[in-house]
Amino acid sequence: MAVIGGGPAGIAAAAVAAGLGRSVVLLDASPRPGGQIWRHRDRGTLPVGARDWLGRLEASDATVLSGANVVDVAPGFRLGADVQGRAVTVAAGAVVLATGAQELFLPFPGWTLPGVVGVGGAQALLKAGMDVRGKRVAIAGTGPLLLPVAAALARAGADLRMVAEQAPPREVRRFAASLWRTPARLVQAALYRSAFATVRYRWGTWVKRVSERDGALLVTWTTGRSTWAEPADLLCTAAGLVPCTELARLLGCELSGEAVVVDHEQQTSVPGLYAAGEPTGNTGMEAALIEGAIAGFAAAGQGAGARALWPSRARHRDFSRRASEAFRLRPELRARAEPDTIVCRCEDVTLASIAPGWSVREAKLATRAGMGSCQGRVCGPALRHLLGTSADTVRVPVVPTPLGVLAGLTAQRDDSRGAS
Amino acid sequence: MTSRPDAIIVGAGIVGAACAYYLSRGGLRVTVFDEGFAGGGTTAAGMGHIVVMDDSEAQFALTSWSQRLLDDLLPAMPRAAEYERCGTLWVAEDDEQLDAARGKRTYYRDRGVETELLDARQLGEAEPQLRPGLAGGLRVPADGVVYPPAVTRWLLDQAIHLGATVREGVAVEGVAPRAVLTGAGRLEADCIINAAGAGAPRLTPGLPIVPRKGHLVITDRAPGFSRHQVIELGYLRSAHTMSAASVAFNVQPRITGQLLVGSSRELVGWDASLNRDVLGRMLERACSFMPGLAALPALRTWTGFRPATPDKLPLIGAWPSVDGLWIAAGHEGLGITTALGTGSMLTDLILGRPPAIDPAPYAADRVMAEAH
Amino acid sequence: MAAMVSIRVNGVEMSVAADVSVAAALLNAGHTMFRRSVTGAARGPVCGMGTCFECRVTIDGEPGRRSCLEPVREGMRVTIDA
Structure with missing residues (x-):
């Protein structure tokens, strides 16, 4: 097995x-x-x-x-x-x-700037030794993952400025109320929250765009009704998993x-x-x-x-x-990308260059979207959410693999044994 | 359905697109059908090598004439066509193959095609990633590469500009005298052109075309790794063996810096699945010629089907047993190179003009005649 | 204090904690841009787990290595785009 x-x-x-x-x-x-x-x-x-x-x-x-x-x-x-x-x-x-x-990354203006990382991405980098002491950090995402990441960043000494949950307050409250069925989760959530107790934790808030100013990020936040901008050194953002x-x-x-x-x-x-x-x-x-x-x-x-x-x-x-x-993605998240927003980061393909009616293969052959190193892992799910594009077929190698290794894996298959 | 066109083309691969382009230029109203999308079949699966071939007089005539037609159109084509005159470098492993390269040089020289014979040292200078110990090679500088789906789209766009209609996602289910039957109804025209590539016999039973499967692999960007389309001279043996699976070393630098690595040939019907044994042998052969390839990340592998004929030449011309039916199919691995010559020749035949080259060797009914 | 190793980033020698990833070491040294995209735009790490390929750098002469997956090693030479 x-x-x-x-x-x-x-x-x-x-x-x-x-x-x-x-x-x-x-x-x-x-x-x-x-x-x-x-x-x-x-x-x-x-x-x-x-x-x-x-x-x-x-x-x-x-x-x-x-x-x-x-x-x-x-x-x-x-x-x-x-x-x-x-x-x-x-x-x-x-x-x-x-x-x-x-993580699901939905394109928005500025999402490709250095310093814009995933929510889980920030946690992974932190676990791999990233030093966030004194850095102005903001989190914008959704779902139960936000709390442990916020807590971890706060404990690591980040100057955490904002934790934004895109789901509407009504939905988050209903979800939180339902946690009585699983008291351990409720306790855990409270513990996480206590780790960043002084930081704003806003529901129904998301990032509209990011730009670069004075060597840092300028994050434009919105609740749909009001919109404002704040500086950050690191923006951790994703649309769930x-x-x-x-x-x-x-x-x-x-x-x-x-x-x-x-x-x-x-x-x-x-x-x-x-x-x-x-x-x-x-x-x-x-x-x-x-x-x-x-x-x-x-x-x-x-x-x-x-x-x-x-x-x-x-x-x-x-x-x-x-x-x-509860943490269903609000439609506004899909509407953030502008015509010149890059959707395929490997090949720098913009949203405007992809016709909405195309199949993913058609888009790929016409624009190179999904042809790059990540094999469509980022733009594939994004295009499914933005344009309803179907999932691409998966081809060998499932992960980019040195040609020599691929040759060794596929040639003389008759020799294959158990773990060799 | 829309009003009656003069010509209906079945298949919007690069051959069908070239037919649409030249027929539209000839003043005909053209409708093109494709069951998928334009350039999405064999056209998308191929390498995009523009190569003048010397394996027969007819093949030379069609490939070299097509290359001249391409040269005329290139200034108007968009950057997306990714044309690059990288040249072909035929690699000789030993003295016997080097002799063959000398023979090729004579052949090309007699027909006005510039070539350079390279000794072992010059070969290494031309392509430093090739392994030491090879005998030499023959460079054909005028050959090049294109991105076939973009060329196809451009040809269709020009045709549309001249009044053609392109209907993608509509399958042609049957061909009748001067009419086609589609899922969207029956459409009549004076000429019907079957340009359905390897799928052409489905609509025209009796066409001697079989799908010949190939594998390709593309690497991540490695700019400067290779400068030419590099092919072993043994490729011709692989290409001309109709029996078992064969592989040959064939590497192409793309404008992105990526490398396309081939090639393989198999007759297994329409089984598109990866043949791991063939893929492995193909990659090992490639790495034996260019050891540095082994370290480059492979991003994707895929398979495609060449429309193969028994005598290696495409079928271009009338199909007498069905009134008004013309064939433009069976280009094996040379459809990208010979699409323009095919479209131009077929247009001349349909309009009753003398084609620029003798059409007799490609006559679609030549094999029918042999069969009787 | 954790053990340290010495690596070179674009020829500049630096001392970094021995148990961090190359991506973390580069970020900690103040590099936010790791590579240039195909159109020349600045890019840095995103997913931290090897999915997005944005943190690619050249390690000991080998291009295209995902720095988030590579632990630092004594004497490692890292090249990032300028």
Whole structure:
């Protein structure tokens, strides 16, 4: 069994299946397991639950391949990975996709300026050692991710000026009121808020545009009714998360919107192929752990173990659904891009150059949008939200891969064994 | 449907677009149908190499004449056409291939095409990324590259300017004498031109065209890595073997600094899936000629279908068994190069004018005649 | 104080914490622009997790490396666009 992705869902799937005696390979692109949420330099800084799961994975017989980008899955689940410049093939009987989510970036004037980063992006950079002490930082985004990022930036010494949630106050209040069903989340949210208690935390507020002034950013904020500008050194902004479904699409899984469709056992429309965590649209670390564990049980043929976790998964799905309703993107966010706003950052393609009726392939051939290094990971979801453009087909290599490694992965496929 | 056109073209690939362009210039009212979008089929999948070929007199005549037509149109084309006169560099691995290169030089010289024979040292200077130990090469400086979807779009835009209608997303389901049947109804015209490429036999049973699959890979930007379209002389062997899968080293620098890496040929019907074994062999061959390629990030791979004929020449001309039907298809891997010559020749034939080159070798019914 | 390593950025030597990413080290040294886009515009890191490819720099002569995914190493040579 191969597990792709080393966040909570992948760790749970690998640890559970290995614990049931399966031969498991976990392939993770990061230097060490943990995913985005448990990204760390020093494990001592992680919460107890995270350390427990990482310990369980280590204690299991699962083989962990870090720095492994899965760039191809050939028929029969023959995985091809670029492992730090080495071509590694893995033949698996079942595969769990635990590929996580990425941020959704919706273009607006100035979004390409240096100093404009993602919300999760800021957190990732912070965890990788970015120094924000004394920097004027503003956050504009949506959903439950805002609070931990704001708290982390404040604790790291940032001069946090503003935390803006795009969802209307009425929706955020309704969502907050519903948290009584999950008291732990309520406590957690309060703790995060206390870390930046003196900072403005505004609902129904978003960024309209950003420009450069006096070597810093000038952020134009709006509530729809009033609009004002404030300087910042770092603007952390995104429009929530979208599942990473490149491998799922390569393998032909059925999708519903952005999410991979799964059955009770986390199996996708492709037999033997499972998905867990963010790719299924069930958001958050707790849901990822449960779905990963269910996928681990199911892929190991232990249906009973999987069934025991169904009620818990249902509660988290309910939470995900309420969150996605409360933090639904306001239409104004889609209307920010102007004709000369760049939509494809790799190829500097403007919104005006893309005709609304085009298919994504037509847009690509006519403008180069999506032809660049990120393979459409940023502009693809953005164009889907802005123009309703369909998702592009996924092609090998799923991640840009040195030609020599790709040659090694695809030639002499008959030699492929287990992890080599 | 709109009023009756003089000519209906089935297929808005680069060949159909060139036919639309020359027919419109000839004063005909043209309607073009494409089941997808213009330039989105084989045209988009190809490399965009403009190359004069010497494998037969007929191929030479059509490729060199097409290149002259392109030279005339280039000043009017937009930057998006990405034309670059990078030249072709045919690479000889050993002395036997170098002899073949000498033969090519003589052939080209006799027909007024400038070439330069390079020894091993000169080859290394021309393309420093080539591995040491190669025998030499032949440079054909007038060859070039274009971005085929943009050229296609430009040709259609010119035709539209002259009154043509282009209907994308409309499939032609059948061809009748002087009429086509589409999902949107029946449309009549004096001439029907089947320019549906590898799909042409679906509408005209009996056309000796089969899809010949190829793989391509594009890298991230690496400006200056390569200056020419670089092809091994063994390519011709690969291109002319109709049997099993074959691969050959063929690298093209794009105007962006990206490199297109090919090539492969397979006869597997319409199976568009990646053949990983073929892809791997193709990439290994490319890396064996240019070892530095191995470190460049590959961004995408794709497959496409060349419309292949038994004698390697396209089918251009009337299809006598259906009244009013003309064929412009079967260009294998040379459709980008020979589209203009094809469109111009077909227009001359339809209008009863003498074409600039002898059309007999491309006559669409030549293979029919052989079959009987 | 964490252990330090020495790297060169466009030829300038600097001492940075040993456990940070190249992207973090560059930001901490005051570089907000990492590369020029295809039309020459200034760009810096965005996603922090290897998705957006905006933080590409040349590391030890190899162009196109995503600096957010690369840990710093003693003696590393980093080149960013001017």
